[in-house]
Amino acid sequence: MNNKIYKKNPIFVYLILSVLFVVTVQQFDLYKGNAAHLIHSIKFFETNKLQNDWIANQENHLPLFTYFNYFLIKFFSTNGVYIVHTILLGICPFFLFLISKNQFPKIENKDFCIIWFSIFIFIFHENSFFSGVAGQSVIDAGYQPASFGTLIFIGIYLFLIKKNFLSILFICLAASFHPTYVLHTGFLILGFLAYFIMSKKYFDFFKSMIFYIILILPITIFIISNFIMIDKNSILIGQKILLERIPHHANIHHWFTYKDIISLLIYFFALFLVRNNFKFFVIFGVFGFCSIFLSLTQYFLINNSLALTFPWRSSVFIIPVSSLIIVSYFINKIKLEGKKLRLLSVSLIIITSLSFGLKSHYIKDINSKFDQKLQLAKDIKKNFSSIERIIIPINLDYIRMNTGLPIFIDWKHHAFRYDQLIEWSLRINLANNFYGSKTYEDQLKSLKKIQEIEYNSHILIKKDKLKVECNDLINHEVFMLVNIKECYPAEF
Numbered sequence: 001m002n003n004k005i006y007k008k009n010p011i012f013v014y015l016i017l018s019v020l021f022v023v024t025v026q027q028f029d030l031y032k033g034n035a036a037h038l039i040h041s042i043k044f045f046e047t048n049k050l051q052n053d054w055i056a057n058q059e060n061h062l063p064l065f066t067y068f069n070y071f072l073i074k075f076f077s078t079n080g081v082y083i084v085h086t087i088l089l090g091i092c093p094f095f096l097f098l099i100s101k102n103q104f105p106k107i108e109n110k111d112f113c114i115i116w117f118s119i120f121i122f123i124f125h126e127n128s129f130f131s132g133v134a135g136q137s138v139i140d141a142g143y144q145p146a147s148f149g150t151l152i153f154i155g156i157y158l159f160l161i162k163k164n165f166l167s168i169l170f171i172c173l174a175a176s177f178h179p180t181y182v183l184h185t186g187f188l189i190l191g192f193l194a195y196f197i198m199s200k201k202y203f204d205f206f207k208s209m210i211f212y213i214i215l216i217l218p219i220t221i222f223i224i225s226n227f228i229m230i231d232k233n234s235i236l237i238g239q240k241i242l243l244e245r246i247p248h249h250a251n252i253h254h255w256f257t258y259k260d261i262i263s264l265l266i267y268f269f270a271l272f273l274v275r276n277n278f279k280f281f282v283i284f285g286v287f288g289f290c291s292i293f294l295s296l297t298q299y300f301l302i303n304n305s306l307a308l309t310f311p312w313r314s315s316v317f318i319i320p321v322s323s324l325i326i327v328s329y330f331i332n333k334i335k336l337e338g339k340k341l342r343l344l345s346v347s348l349i350i351i352t353s354l355s356f357g358l359k360s361h362y363i364k365d366i367n368s369k370f371d372q373k374l375q376l377a378k379d380i381k382k383n384f385s386s387i388e389r390i391i392i393p394i395n396l397d398y399i400r401m402n403t404g405l406p407i408f409i410d411w412k413h414h415a416f417r418y419d420q421l422i423e424w425s426l427r428i429n430l431a432n433n434f435y436g437s438k439t440y441e442d443q444l445k446s447l448k449k450i451q452e453i454e455y456n457s458h459i460l461i462k463k464d465k466l467k468v469e470c471n472d473l474i475n476h477e478v479f480m481l482v483n484i485k486e487c488y489p490a491e492f
Helices: 003-008 010-023 036-045 063-076 079-103 110-126 145-160 164-177 179-198 202-228 232-245 258-273 278-301 311-332 338-381 398-403 418-435 440-453
Strands: 458-462 479-483
Touching: 010 079, 010 110, 036 063, 036 398, 063 079, 063 164, 079 110, 079 145, 079 311, 110 311, 110 338, 145 164, 145 179, 145 278, 145 311, 164 179, 164 202, 179 202, 179 278, 179 311, 232 418, 258 278, 258 311, 278 311, 338 398, 338 479, 418 440
Parallel strands: none
Antiparallel strands: 458 479
């Protein structure tokens, strides 16, 4: 890397290094199993699909994300989604580096900069020091609304360089894409406001607070009016169902392990390292304290409403920032020069190459296995015109997204409004009863209950599980697709 170019355009160099990082990430297929957040988007941009699907017709909890994807796919096809995800991936190291550089300017040096990005690639692909707690992360190889959380890194950096209004704009934009972030943007803004108070910048305090309230109010009203203002009994039942559905995200007693204690120590160590940077220490300290305090409150008091605000989700921002602050601190302490420094850079590049090589192989393996599953979806899709709605085993969540067919229910794609979760749970139980039936009579009884809830034209079932002779509409070694009226002509 030419020193003159670097000194003249260091930001351009950071950008190049960020692009090199993006190259190391092989993205998951868009409609791989975990594509629950894209259901409403598909319904909008492919009007011949999912119009009669129950889940697709429930309350859309991601309006901005949905319409944004609609725009992307309408004008750029699915390639537009991959491009946006690529940009978000690139934003992540670029602004995390700028945040780190704000604390330890020495890493701006060309050689140290390369070392930083090499370690970042390793940390990202190794994942332990990059992901948050409770199985959550701000961004990974799959496109999710959570990926827009990278905009919060932009917001943090902009605040550090005194671009307050622009900072708040990016932070609120992230929350608008993924409403789960609303609480956590509040934690971060409290850190900003605390800094203004402690610095006696009262005018900045009021300006920033008012600007934040104005920007965050629309998505907050949307959440309250559509997902909270329902009858109390439905809330209590729905919360219980959701906690049972996602204990790995919502139940602190389920996911909390020694690894999370290590994450906590990483945060406190990073906070100690930046203690002399008053501005960052205050905002990062308040940000983390709010999350830790509410998480501990939930651990001891066990409140379902608090649990489903996911106060620990701030960790998806806190842990990567903390990890890279620590990395930057130790890079800042390196005394090597010349050939020895370049040798260290080369060594780290080799290590990170091996790291992302293994990760890419892992993702290729996942995509390959998914392609094998996809053959079943392709076989079903051939009968698209004749299928009004299909009952499937609840674990085959990839069927809906890759056929565009209306599905009675599956496990992965659940409702988000508490009252709608009650019906989702009912449908899950009915489907499980049908597929778990031991006799023809039990199977027929379960099927009648399903049809009373919602008419279905076809069933997808394992060949050894159907208790009646019926024509198979697909040629698959394990599953068969049957017409309900043909299989049960006297009953339906």
